[in-house]
Amino acid sequence: MNEFIEQFLIECRELVEQGTDDLLLLEERPGDRERLDSAFRAFHTLKGAAGIVEFAAMESALHVAEDVLSTLRSGGPLITAAQVGDCLACLDQVLQWLDATEAAGEPPTDAQPAADAIIARFGQGAAPSTPAAETRLVEVLENGDLDAIARDLLREQAELLRQPELSPGHIASTLNVAGAVLRRLGRVDEATRLEGSGLSEAQPSRDAIESLIDGSLQLTAEGPAPAREAAEPAARSLRVALERIDALVNLTGELAVAKNALGHAATLARQGEAQALAPLLKEQHAELERLVAELQRSVLSIRVLPLRTVFQRFPRLVREMMVQLGKPVRLLTEGDGVEADKAIVENLFEPILHILRNALDHGVEPAEVRAAAGKPPSATISLRALRQGERVLIEIEDDGVGIDVAKVREVAVARGVASAEAVDAMDDTAVTDLIFSPGFSTASQVTAVSGRGVGMDAVRTAVERLGGRVAIDSRAGVGTTVRLMLPFTVIMTQVMTVEVGQQVFGIPMEALVETVRIPRERIAAVGTASAFVYRGRTVPLIDLSSALGQAACARGEEINIVIAQAGSELGGLEVDRLGERMDVMLKPMEGLLAGTPAVAGATFLGDGRVLIVLDLHQLLH
Numbered sequence: 001m002n003e004f005i006e007q008f009l010i011e012c013r014e015l016v017e018q019g020t021d022d023l024l025l026l027e028e029r030p031g032d033r034e035r036l037d038s039a040f041r042a043f044h045t046l047k048g049a050a051g052i053v054e055f056a057a058m059e060s061a062l063h064v065a066e067d068v069l070s071t072l073r074s075g076g077p078l079i080t081a082a083q084v085g086d087c088l089a090c091l092d093q094v095l096q097w098l099d100a101t102e103a104a105g106e107p108p109t110d111a112q113p114a115a116d117a118i119i120a121r122f123g124q125g126a127a128p129s130t131p132a133a134e135t136r137l138v139e140v141l142e143n144g145d146l147d148a149i150a151r152d153l154l155r156e157q158a159e160l161l162r163q164p165e166l167s168p169g170h171i172a173s174t175l176n177v178a179g180a181v182l183r184r185l186g187r188v189d190e191a192t193r194l195e196g197s198g199l200s201e202a203q204p205s206r207d208a209i210e211s212l213i214d215g216s217l218q219l220t221a222e223g224p225a226p227a228r229e230a231a232e233p234a235a236r237s238l239r240v241a242l243e244r245i246d247a248l249v250n251l252t253g254e255l256a257v258a259k260n261a262l263g264h265a266a267t268l269a270r271q272g273e274a275q276a277l278a279p280l281l282k283e284q285h286a287e288l289e290r291l292v293a294e295l296q297r298s299v300l301s302i303r304v305l306p307l308r309t310v311f312q313r314f315p316r317l318v319r320e321m322m323v324q325l326g327k328p329v330r331l332l333t334e335g336d337g338v339e340a341d342k343a344i345v346e347n348l349f350e351p352i353l354h355i356l357r358n359a360l361d362h363g364v365e366p367a368e369v370r371a372a373a374g375k376p377p378s379a380t381i382s383l384r385a386l387r388q389g390e391r392v393l394i395e396i397e398d399d400g401v402g403i404d405v406a407k408v409r410e411v412a413v414a415r416g417v418a419s420a421e422a423v424d425a426m427d428d429t430a431v432t433d434l435i436f437s438p439g440f441s442t443a444s445q446v447t448a449v450s451g452r453g454v455g456m457d458a459v460r461t462a463v464e465r466l467g468g469r470v471a472i473d474s475r476a477g478v479g480t481t482v483r484l485m486l487p488f489t490v491i492m493t494q495v496m497t498v499e500v501g502q503q504v505f506g507i508p509m510e511a512l513v514e515t516v517r518i519p520r521e522r523i524a525a526v527g528t529a530s531a532f533v534y535r536g537r538t539v540p541l542i543d544l545s546s547a548l549g550q551a552a553c554a555r556g557e558e559i560n561i562v563i564a565q566a567g568s569e570l571g572g573l574e575v576d577r578l579g580e581r582m583d584v585m586l587k588p589m590e591g592l593l594a595g596t597p598a599v600a601g602a603t604f605l606g607d608g609r610v611l612i613v614l615d616l617h618q619l620l621h
Contacts, residue, residue, distance in 0.1 A: 023084050036079065037073065040069040044066055055097070058097050065122065161174055171202055175194060251294055255295070303342050305339065305342045307339070307394075310346075314353070325360055327364050327366055328377060331382075332382045333382075362400075363480050364400040365379070383395075391487060393484070395484075397481040404476070415440065417437045418434065496562075504609060515563070539572050586602070600615040
């Protein structure tokens with residue numbers, strides 16, 4: 001990819017972010033002239049950028065959206081929810097084109113049909129009732145009468161496909177409207193299958209839509225497989241502040257001075273001046289240690305991203321879920337300028353999305369229930385971030401009904417998460433923690449938003465793999481707060497070394513609770529496993545040498561145990577010897593070793609040996 005296209009991609013993604021933010025705020029405050037002007041500038045600049053790289057399809061699609069915003073700026077009526085939806089759909093398509101351009105290194109050559117669909121959506125060259133259908137959809141959703149539209153709107157789209165000489169853009173627009181109807185009604189799987197069907201002719205498209213009216217979508221066998229949601233591409237380029245580059249340049253100069261000083265020490269060694277050599281080496285080692293630490297911090301500061309790169313995706317998603325569930329919700333974000341390592345930021349989307357889904361589906365009450373309880377009809381969900389030393393704190397707070405502890409107890413027993421006796425012995429905090437158990441869900445039915453029992457378990461798993469922890473605080477009738485405490489970076493971490501056989505391994509300090517020595521006679525057999533009692537609690541014991549396939553050294557009557565925590569569970573690791581604490585810069589396993597289970601990464605020790613750092617979450621589970 002040439003630098004010209006690379007710059008185009010960076011600038012366009014920033015403009016899409018700006019335009020999305022402006023449109024979502026305009027939907028809340030249609031009379032906000034400043035936001036309208038900002039949204040218009042974003043579309044106008046995007047169109048210009050497309051023209052510069054000769055991406056005609058993107059330019060034509062953005063042109064019709066720009067025309068709508070221009071009319072509104074010139075004193076037309078206030079922007080409507082349908083127009084906001086159309087403009088957001090245009091930006092969604094732009095993002096797909098940008099992804100395709102990034103993958104291929106140049107703009108796609110087959111983009112015109114998608115551009116025609118966007119143009120048709122805005123009513124330019126499309127069947128005239130398409131925008132009206134979208135407007136009617138929004139109006140009916142605002143009135144809450146969802147059932148009144150599934151069949152009528154779908155029939156209208158099928159009838160549109162009976163018109164003669166329809167262009168591919170007309171057909172694509174009709175399918176888009178049908179897909180939007182399905183998504184707004186929670187029938188996401190059918191919408192995905194329809195949109196990924198690859199239909200481009202009127203008759204098969206009409207047959208597919210008519211089959212939706214009966215509740216089952218039938219597609220021809222030769223159609224492509226259903227589309228899958230594309231994974232968020234990892235950032236391939238970063239914008240770096242000039243002062244951070246200058247700091248690296250200065251450090252390079254200081255390291256050159258330190259290198260020359262070591263050269264002087266080597267000269268003294270050759271001349272046999274041992275008395276002068278020792279203090280000089282000690283001084284230069286301290287200076288080199290300081291410079292390396294500063295270099296590590298400077299390098300890590302270059303690969304950081306602001307949390308807004310992930311936060312900015314949620315207002316649009318919350319808007320869609322709000323429509324699906326029929327619950328008015330406002331999403332407030334704070335601290336999106338807080339920075340963290342890109343490996344942290346890029347892996348936060350899924351866990352935060354699961355938490356937001358649960359907040360909307362389980363936490364937030366319907367508007368009429370809130371009003372009866374004396375709450376504002378529109379719920380508020382706050383997504384905020386805060387830097388605390390070398391940690392990043394993310395909180396997701398809702399003002400909903402809170403967690404029903406009695407319901408959690410009932411479901412935990414019914415689903416076999418814990419026995420009735422164990423649940424009865426738990427306090428409310430421990431019971432609340434059960435929502436992180438695999439397969440746990442209090443939903444009475446599966447919806448397009450949640451209810452499959454994979455949400456909060458996935459949250460804890462993802463956060464702990466990043467070296468973080470999850471906590472939850474809930475008050476009945478007041479709301480729930482989920483806290484994610486994460487490291488600033490997963491590349492630089494503190495470990496304690498342990499020795500098993502002839503190999504040294506690292507254990508992340510985040511997971512370490514305590515190290516103990518206990519008599520071997522205190523180890524009890526539990527079936528085919530072993531356990532011991534620690535502070536009145538039975539803890540399973542893993543012989544690390546056996547787990548890792550290492551030959552253990554001769555062991556005495558007392559054994560060394562590292563007590564570690566994964567989630568709410570404790571586990572003990574039997575090792576041959578305990579080592580030291582150190583800061584290491586992890587490198588992921590690559591090549592044939594990529595994906596090795598229970599391994600977080602590796603680094604080199606001072607004597608040249610490889611230090612493998614263990615992933616205790618995988619190891620203990």
